[in-house]
Amino acid sequence: MMRMRRRHLLGTLTCLIIGVVLLAGCNEEKQAQPSPESIKIEVKTGADDGGVVALTDLLPDNVFGIVNGGGDQPFMVGLLVSGGGDNLTGRGIYRFDISGYENKSFTFHVKCVEKHGNPGSLEVYLTNDSGPLETNPSNMSDVSQIWNPIASGEKIATITPVSGEWVTVDISSAMVKSWVTDKGYITIMLKLENENLGSNNDYYSFSTYEYSQGSAKPYLSAP
Template identity: 65%
Template structure:
C-alpha cells in the first residue's frame, strides 16, 4: 500500500513540479546558426527528457521514473515532489547523426530557468538510453539508465545562466566510441555536485516540445560547408 501511494505521489509530483518550472519564461536569447551549417534537432518527444530518482535512497538504490515527451522544461538537479519526496533529476538528449558519424558537433540546449544555487553542470556522452516513455513511467529500478554516466565520457563542465543557451563542443573522437549502429548519440546532463544539502537547486532545460518547439535542443556542425 505504501509503495503504491509513493508511486502515485511521485509521478504526479514530477509532472506538477516540471509544470511549475516552465511557468516563468525568461527573455529569449539569440542562438542562430549560419544558414549554410548543418542543424540536427531532436526528432521526437521520446528523444529527450530524463531520469528522476528518489534522492534519499541514493546512491545505494536508484528508484524512480523515466520521462520523455513533455512540453515543459526538464529539471536537472535537486527538487521536491508535491508529496514531500526529495528528487534528483538528470537530463537526456538523443540525436540521430546518420551520415555525419565522423564529425564533431556543437550541442545547443536552452537553460530556461535556474532555481537556487545548483552549481556547475556536467555534460556526458553516454551509451544510448533508448527512447524515453512519452509519459512518466511507473516507479521502478532506473539504475540501468542512471548509471550510464559511469561508463560515459565527460565532455565538459558548464555554468548555465537563466534564459541563455548552453553550447558544448563535442569532438569527433568522442563520437566514434558512442554512436550506435542506427546512428544515434546520447547526451546526459547532471549536477557536478548532487550531494547539496538542499532540495531546491536545479536548472530547467528546454525540450523538443517546449514552447511549441521554439527552443528545440539541437546539434550543429562547425564549418560544415
C-alpha cells in the same frame, strides 16, 4: 503507501514543471535564437529527450524513480522534492541521430529555461545509448539502466548555465566516433557536478523537443 508515494511524486513533478513553464514561457520570444548552421540536427521525437528522476535517499545503492521523455515541458536537472516529502535527483538525456555524419565534430545546443536556487556547475557527458525514453510514465520502478550509463561515460564539459540563455558544448570528432551507435545515435547526459548538496530545491530546467511549441529544440550543429 508506495502507491500514495508514486502519486505524490508524479503530481509534484507535474506541478514543478508547470511552474517552470509559467515563469519562463513569457520570456521565450524575447530570447535570441542561435544562428543557422550549415549542418543542424535536432532531436527527432519527444522520446529522444527528457530525463530520469530518482529517489535521492535511496542512491547510490538503489536507483528507483521515473523516466520521462516527450511532452511540452522543460526537464529539471538537479535536486527536487516530491509532494510526499521525498528528495529527488534529476538527470537530463538528449539523443541525436547523426547518421551520415559519424565522422563530424559537433556543438551541442540546449536552452537553460530556468535556474532555481544554487545548483552550481553542470557536467555534460557522452554515454552509451539506452534507447528511446518512456513518454507516458505511470509508476516508479528501477531506473538504473537509464541512470547508470553516466558512470562509464565520457565527461566532455563542466559548465555553469545562465537562465534564459543557450548552453553550447563542443564535441570532437574523436569523441563522436567513440560513442556513436551502430544505428547512428549519440546520447548526451546532464547532471549536477555535485549531487550531494544536502538540499532539495536546487536545479536547472532545460528545453526539450516540444517545449514552447518547438521554438527551442535542442540540436547539434557542425560547420
